[in-house]
Amino acid sequence: MDGLATAGFVLDWAQTGADGYLMGKDQSFDAVILDLGLPEMAGLDVLKRWRAEGVLVPVLILTARGSWSEKIEGLNAGADDYSTKPFHVPEIAARLKALIRRASGLATSIISHGGITLDLGSGRVTRAGEPVELTARELRMLTYFMHRIGRIIPQAELTEHLYALDDTRESNTIEVYVSRLRRKLGARLITTVRSLGYRMD
Amino acid sequence: MDGLATAGFVLDWAQTGADGYLMGKDQSFDAVILDLGLPEMAGLDVLKRWRAEGVLVPVLILTARGSWSEKIEGLNAGADDYSTKPFHVPEIAARLKALIRRASGLATSIISHGGITLDLGSGRVTRAGEPVELTARELRMLTYFMHRIGRIIPQAELTEHLYALDDTRESNTIEVYVSRLRRKLGARLITTVRSLGYRMD
DNA sequence: GTGGTGTTTTCAGGTTCCTTTCAGGTTCGG
DNA sequence: CCGAACCTGAAAGGAACCTGAAAACACCAC
Numbered sequence: 001m002d003g004l005a006t007a008g009f010v011l012d013w014a015q016t017g018a019d020g021y022l023m024g025k026d027q028s029f030d031a032v033i034l035d036l037g038l039p040e041m042a043g044l045d046v047l048k049r050w051r052a053e054g055v056l057v058p059v060l061i062l063t064a065r066g067s068w069s070e071k072i073e074g075l076n077a078g079a080d081d082y083s084t085k086p087f088h089v090p091e092i093a094a095r096l097k098a099l100i101r102r103a104s105g106l107a108t109s110i111i112s113h114g115g116i117t118l119d120l121g122s123g124r125v126t127r128a129g130e131p132v133e134l135t136a137r138e139l140r141m142l143t144y145f146m147h148r149i150g151r152i153i154p155q156a157e158l159t160e161h162l163y164a165l166d167d168t169r170e171s172n173t174i175e176v177y178v179s180r181l182r183r184k185l186g187a188r189l190i191t192t193v194r195s196l197g198y199r200m201d
Numbered sequence: 202m203d204g205l206a207t208a209g210f211v212l213d214w215a216q217t218g219a220d221g222y223l224m225g226k227d228q229s230f231d232a233v234i235l236d237l238g239l240p241e242m243a244g245l246d247v248l249k250r251w252r253a254e255g256v257l258v259p260v261l262i263l264t265a266r267g268s269w270s271e272k273i274e275g276l277n278a279g280a281d282d283y284s285t286k287p288f289h290v291p292e293i294a295a296r297l298k299a300l301i302r303r304a305s306g307l308a309t310s311i312i313s314h315g316g317i318t319l320d321l322g323s324g325r326v327t328r329a330g331e332p333v334e335l336t337a338r339e340l341r342m343l344t345y346f347m348h349r350i351g352r353i354i355p356q357a358e359l360t361e362h363l364y365a366l367d368d369t370r371e372s373n374t375i376e377v378y379v380s381r382l383r384r385k386l387g388a389r390l391i392t393t394v395r396s397l398g399y400r401m402d
Numbered sequence: 403g404t405g406g407t408g409t410t411t412t413c414a415g416g417t418t419c420c421t422t423t424c425a426g427g428t429t430c431g432g
Numbered sequence: 433c434c435g436a437a438c439c440t441g442a443a444a445g446g447a448a449c450c451t452g453a454a455a456a457c458a459c460c461a462c
Contacts, residue, residue, distance in 0.1 A: 079299070080299060081282065081299075095276060097276075121351070121352045121353065122351045122352055122353060122400060122402070123353045123394050123397060123400065135395065135396075135419090135420060135421085136394075136395060136396040136397050136420080137420080137421075139397075171422070171423070171424095172422095172423085172424095172438080172439090173421080173422065173423085175437095175438060175439065175440085176421090176422075176423090176439090176440080177421095178438095178439085179438095179439060179440055179441095180440095182439095183440090192429095192437090192438070192439090194429090194430065194431075194436095194437065194438080195431090195436085195437065195438095336408085336409055336410080337409080337410095338409080338410070372411070372412065372413095373411095373412085373413090373449080373450090374410080374411060374412085376448090376449060376450065376451085377410090377411075377412090377450090377451080378410095379449095379450090380449095380450060380451060380452095381451095383450095384451090393448090393449070393450090395418090395419075395420070395447095395448065395449075396420080396447085396448065396449095
């Protein structure tokens with residue numbers, strides 16, 4: 001899967017069906033790769049529950065080679081695409097790209113937390129219902145935080161995500177942008193964990 | 202292919218790429234199955250020309266088994282899905298169903314938004330009831346925007362869809378056309394989201 | 403071909419506003 | 433109470449964007 005990261009995707013990974021179900025339900029991803037045959041809860045059940053609850057995220061399922069019935073059942077359960085194992089990373093990347101592009105017109109992915117809502121598709125942010133203007137970088141940082149609520153995020157990690165990797169930046173840009181987000185979205189949004197990083201909750 | 206008719210689909214069939222191209226361009230289908238390796242005009246060229254002209258019909262391509270690069274090229278050219286030959290009819294039917302379901306909601310022949318109406322069939326555009334003359338390229342761009350109201354559209358995406366893919370254009374044509382649309386249709390129609398793209402709302 | 407018409411692309415100058423840096427202040431842990 | 437870590441306002445510099453005008457191109461009628 002490292003290949004996908006190389007292709008510019010940012011990944012989160014759930015090890016069990018139950019975890020995955022909750023992640024997909026609570027957070028907003030651009031797309032989901034669903035491995036049928038997960039422990040604890042069958043992949044298809046995860047998918048069906050999402051669809052029943054109105055979770056519209058594009059789903060690509062991975063199946064064993066040649067199991068037609070599984071694929072068909074998956075597509076009928078609301079999957080948008082599939083690929084067979086063993087898989088071919090560039091192919092998956094291309095299909096994800098197509099899925100995301102096709103979906104972003106229909107399914108507006110909205111993350112909401114603590115009075116802040118973030119609509120990735122339109123790039124709009126509101127605080128307590130009021131629209132807030134953010135620049136591209138601010139938006140990117142906020143998105144990163146919103147995807148990792150409650151986690152401590154080291155400055156280095158933010159730097160890596162906001163700038164090209166290995167850009168060992170001797171500056172305080174991160175601090176500046178945290179400051180901007182606080183001013184625009186409320187001082188209590190982001191907590192400083194001194195010498196470890198920041199946390200949003 | 203009889204199996205598809207049995208499954209409730211209504212079919213039209215073009216024998217050559219040139220025929221297929223014209224059919225897809227002039228008529229409105231729910232979906233297209235595109236066999237790569239057609240005579241007269243390569244299937245991928247058909248697809249690219251459609252996409253360059255703003256034809257948004259969902260396309261499923263058929264490729265020979267195992268030709269990864271062909272599939273990937275197809276998906277990047279704007280295909281929505283693929284299947285390998287020899288194909289399995291119930292699978293194709295299921296995937297077509299999924300494609301059509303996903304695409305529907307886009308498929309009206311007149312789009313109207315914010316005082317602008319666009320008749321896809323005739324290519325006529327009005328602003329506040331008054332007809333507006335648009336050139337071919339302006340129309341393509343407007344169509345693309347109208348299909349994606351409220352979404353941020355990166356410049357790169359516009360370039361890809363207004364020109365055949367892989368045409369890495371080092372110019373400001375997109376900016377110029379955005380400017381023209383604004384002059385003809387109102388400056389507030391398209392919002393610039395600096396360093397992310399444009400948005401119509 | 404030739405000329406005429408309209409469209410597309412390029413170019414250059416101007417404008418906007420985002421990013422980064424810097425400097426001085428504040429907070430916190432030890 | 434000292435130093436490191438962090439905060440934040442202001443300002444320079446630059447990237448991204450806009451737009452008018454002209455050149456290049458395509459198309460059509462003759």
